[in-house]
Amino acid sequence: MFRATLIAAFAVAFLAILVSMTGCDTYGPRKNKRKKPTVAVVTPNTPVPPVVDDSVPPPDAPSGESDGGSEPPDGGSGGGEGEGSCSSLASIPATGPVPEGCLRISGDDIGQLSSYTVGDLTVDVLGWVEKTDKAEDQVGVALQSNVALDFVVKSGLDVFRSTADANVSTDWVNPNGLSGPTASGISNITFCPSTGTLICE
Numbered sequence: 001m002f003r004a005t006l007i008a009a010f011a012v013a014f015l016a017i018l019v020s021m022t023g024c025d026t027y028g029p030r031k032n033k034r035k036k037p038t039v040a041v042v043t044p045n046t047p048v049p050p051v052v053d054d055s056v057p058p059p060d061a062p063s064g065e066s067d068g069g070s071e072p073p074d075g076g077s078g079g080g081e082g083e084g085s086c087s088s089l090a091s092i093p094a095t096g097p098v099p100e101g102c103l104r105i106s107g108d109d110i111g112q113l114s115s116y117t118v119g120d121l122t123v124d125v126l127g128w129v130e131k132t133d134k135a136e137d138q139v140g141v142a143l144q145s146n147v148a149l150d151f152v153v154k155s156g157l158d159v160f161r162s163t164a165d166a167n168v169s170t171d172w173v174n175p176n177g178l179s180g181p182t183a184s185g186i187s188n189i190t191f192c193p194s195t196g197t198l199i200c201e
Helices: 002-022
Strands: 086-088 103-106 115-118 121-131 134-145 149-155 158-164 170-173 186-193 198-200
Touching: 103 115, 103 121, 121 186, 134 149, 134 158, 134 186, 149 170, 158 170
Parallel strands: none
Antiparallel strands: 086 198, 103 186, 115 121, 121 134, 134 170, 149 158, 149 186
16 A cells, blocks of 8 residues: 555656656647737838928019019110110102102113202212112112101112211212122112101011
8 A cells, every 4th residue: 555655646647747857738739929020110201391491582473564564675666566676767669659749760761960959859879889780770878868768779689778967978889898689789779868767677
């Protein structure tokens, strides 16, 4: 009896040692308690609003209003027929009817030295400038008048305007030169007493 008890106690002690070495208990294998992994929560990037610098004033916006209206520079008319370069010349036509009080020389008069009178206007043609590569064409004229003149020279398709003082010899030469295809001969010249009327081209 004593011997059986001793054997049983020895068996229990051996079993306890075995359990401590293997991590098992009488209720099954010992479960290792592990910490739950930490899950990082990623939040989508939130747009950062732009930084407004209040120290910089915004650009002036057009208000659609003007103080007293806008005026073109240099006394221009601001559009329409007033655009372009302006000269103090009478509005003289290069073709068509000749205005009253004016005179026009053309045809056989071109190249001739003569005096022409209409009303109180007298124009003396003192000389001509021949085209160097076509002598029958005239590309310049010398003239004198008893009154201040505004005159228009038609040369081919070109029209040129000029002026002359009273009782002073005036020379005019085609601005395109004395020769070549752009220096057309004079077709006609229309003379009018100067009125100082402003015209623009």
